[in-house]
Structures are given as C-alpha cells and as structure tokens.
Amino acid sequence: MQELVGRLTALDVEATETLKVIAYFDALVDGHASTEVLLRGAAVLSGCAAGVVAESIQLRVDSSGTRSPGARGEWPSRTFGDGGVTWIERAGDPHANDEMILERLAIALGIAVDRTSPAAASRRALQTLIDSSTTADARLDAARRLHLSPHSHYRVIATPANATGRTPSVVIRTEAGSVRVSVLAAEKSSPVERAGIGVGTAPDSLPRSWASALVALRLTSPREPVVSADDLGSVLMLAEVAAHHEVPDVAALTSLIRAHPGAENLLDAIAAAESLRAAGVEVGLHHSTVQARTATFSQEMGFDVRSPQGRVRLSLALALYRLATTRFD
Numbered sequence: 001m002q003e004l005v006g007r008l009t010a011l012d013v014e015a016t017e018t019l020k021v022i023a024y025f026d027a028l029v030d031g032h033a034s035t036e037v038l039l040r041g042a043a044v045l046s047g048c049a050a051g052v053v054a055e056s057i058q059l060r061v062d063s064s065g066t067r068s069p070g071a072r073g074e075w076p077s078r079t080f081g082d083g084g085v086t087w088i089e090r091a092g093d094p095h096a097n098d099e100m101i102l103e104r105l106a107i108a109l110g111i112a113v114d115r116t117s118p119a120a121a122s123r124r125a126l127q128t129l130i131d132s133s134t135t136a137d138a139r140l141d142a143a144r145r146l147h148l149s150p151h152s153h154y155r156v157i158a159t160p161a162n163a164t165g166r167t168p169s170v171v172i173r174t175e176a177g178s179v180r181v182s183v184l185a186a187e188k189s190s191p192v193e194r195a196g197i198g199v200g201t202a203p204d205s206l207p208r209s210w211a212s213a214l215v216a217l218r219l220t221s222p223r224e225p226v227v228s229a230d231d232l233g234s235v236l237m238l239a240e241v242a243a244h245h246e247v248p249d250v251a252a253l254t255s256l257i258r259a260h261p262g263a264e265n266l267l268d269a270i271a272a273a274e275s276l277r278a279a280g281v282e283v284g285l286h287h288s289t290v291q292a293r294t295a296t297f298s299q300e301m302g303f304d305v306r307s308p309q310g311r312v313r314l315s316l317a318l319a320l321y322r323l324a325t326t327r328f329d
Contacts, residue, residue, distance in 0.1 A: 018100050021045060025104035035112055039086075040065035042105040046088045046098060051075075052109055054084030055119050078106035081113050082123065082171060122146060122168035130156060130172075130181060132207035143203035146183070153186035156198035156206055158213040160328045163193055176218055177328035181210065194220050197228040215239045218326040219319055223268050223282075235319055242320045249301070249317040250324060256300045257321070264318070266293060270305055271315045 024045065028038055035052060039061045042050040051060035053072055062068040076098060077087035086106050090098055114120045128134050128142040140150060148154060161171045161178035169182040186200035196217025198209030212229035215236055219227045229236060257264050269279035280290040297305055304310045
C-alpha cells in the first residue's frame with residue numbers, strides 16, 4: 001500500500017489521499033482499535049465531528065477527537081452490522097474524501113463491534129446453531145453459550161429482516177432474501193407479526209427447525225401472516241421436491257396472477273372459505289362478481305377451482321407459487 005501511495009503521489013493527489021484513508025483504517029483494524037479510537041480517526045481525518053449508534057454504543061467525538069455530547073442528526077451516514085449507524089457532521093458541501101472516510105469507518109466499526117460485543121458473540125452462536133454444515137458438538141457448544149438446555153425443545157422463528165428482533169437474533173441471507181432468525185422455547189406463545197415457526201427440536205437438531213421455519217415464512221400471506229411448520233405436514237416434503245421441478249399448476253397460476261390484479265387474494269379465500277359467498281365477503285366483492293371471476297380462473301387454471309379436488313390443487317399451487325416467488329428484500 002505504501003509503495004502504491006508513493007507511485008500515485010505525483011499523478012493524482014486526490015487518489016493518493018483516498019489510499020491514505022484506506023491504509024489508515026486498515027492499520028487501526030489490524031491494531032484492534034476501539035470504537036472511540038476509530039471515531040477519533042474519522043473526526044481528525046475529516047475535520048468534523050463523528051458519531052456512532054450501535055447496540056449499546058452511543059458515542060460522539062468532536063473535530064479534535066474529544067468526546068462530546070450530541071445525538072444523531074441529518075448528517076451523511078453509513079450503516080453497518082445489525083442496525084449500526086455511523087456519521088460525520090459535515091456542514092456545507094462534502095469534501096473529496098468524505099465518502100471514503102465514512103465507508104472505511106463503517107467497515108472498521110463493524111469489525112470492532114463484532115470482535116467485542118456480547119450481542120455479536122450471541123449472533124455467531126446462533127448462526128452456528130442453525131448451520132447444518134457444523135458438527136453436533138459445535139452446535140451443542142453454541143447452545144451452551146446461548147443458555148439453551150440440551151434436554152429441552154426449541155423452535156426457530158423466521159421473520160423478515162426488518163421485523164423487530166428477539167434477543168438474540170441474527171439476519172441470514174437466504175435464497176428468498178434477508179431473514180431474521182431467533183430461537184424460542186417450544187412451549188412459548190407464537191409471534192403475532194409475520195413469521196414462520198419451525199418444528200420443535202433439541203438444540204443439536206435446530207438446523208431442521210430452521211429449514212422448516214424458512215418454508216413456513218415463505219408460505220405466509222396477508223390472510224395468514226403466521227404459519228407454523230407443524231401445520232404443513234406433507235407440504236414440507238413437497239416444498240423440497242418442487243424446488244427441482246417445474247409444476248404446471250404453478251406456471252398456470254403465475255400467468256393468472258400476472259393477468260388479474262388481486263387474483264391471489266381471491267384465490268386464497270376460495271381455497272379456504274366454505275363457499276364462494278363467504279370468499280366474497282372476506283375480500284369485499286359481490287357474490288356475482290366472485291362467481292364470474294371464479295369461472296374465469298377455472299378456465300385459465302385448467303380445472304374447476306370450486307370442486308373439492310380443485311380446491312386441494314389450488315391450495316397446493318398457491319403454496320408452491322409462494323415458495324417460488326416470495327422475497328424479503
């Protein structure tokens with residue numbers, strides 16, 4: 001890095017200063033600098049106050065690097081970790097290296113918090129606990145760190161990443177987007193917000209609960225915002241099989257939903273309600289309108305969605321459609 005800085009000095013002063021910022025924060029990270037030291041560095045480099053809010057940390061230093069009171073305002077900022085925010089208090093036009101200072105400060109703070117925070121240690125233990133590629137011994141050790149009894153049963157709770165997290169919780173990147181994961185004792189009450197509830201297992205088998213919780217979350221809908229894997233039965237197996245096959249009913253349903261706005265909610269009500277009249281009441285449509293739309297939907301799906309067998313096919317098609325299309329980004 002120093003050699004590169006030397007080569008660029010005569011060519012581009014701004015690029016040289018940018019590389020110096022990178023090298024400066026890299027050195028602080030290598031030296032395991034504290035949160036306050038990192039903020040001081042950013043304040044001195046930028047010539048203005050800098051601050052951070054993350055978990056139990058709330059800190060601000062002035063342009064000289066001295067601790068000072070103050071709260072987060074509408075300043076240029078960057079997020080890091082699980083909800084952390086850092087900023088520099090630049091009044092007026094930004095300076096050339098403000099963006100780089102903020103970027104490297106956020107990266108460095110994320111590393112520092114992850115090294116020292118008890119909450120970060122709990123998140124790492126939770127990640128280990130639901131990871132099927134780890135050993136049973138590693139999962140049991142993680143369970144001990146989280147004070148989970150090896151003789152009790154627990155459930156993984158999966159929610160969208162922006163949902164209010166239980167403690168501890170960790171955000172996992174999945175094929176369906178970012179999902180927040182937490183663990184609840186099996187006998188405790190279920191959440192009220194949108195969530196998928198995994199099957200109850202011992203701590204060393206929680207990867208299975210996590211897999212089922214993710215399927216359950218992907219099957220949630222406005223009509224059923226909380227889904228328990230215990231109620232899914234064979235749908236859990238079908239979800240795994242369908243991921244590797246094209247399902248004609250799902251293809252037909254996808255085309256239908258694209259062509260008819262609001263069709264998914266009505267079809268959901270038809271599959272669950274006792275009658276078309278009840279389905280119409282649920283979605284706020286007149287009975288005759290529901291009848292006409294149901295006839296159209298049956299024609300486009302290739303089967304009568306009103307018959308007992310058709311409602312079963314429709315329910316499965318809706319479930320597999322949500323598994324294929326639900327995203328949480």
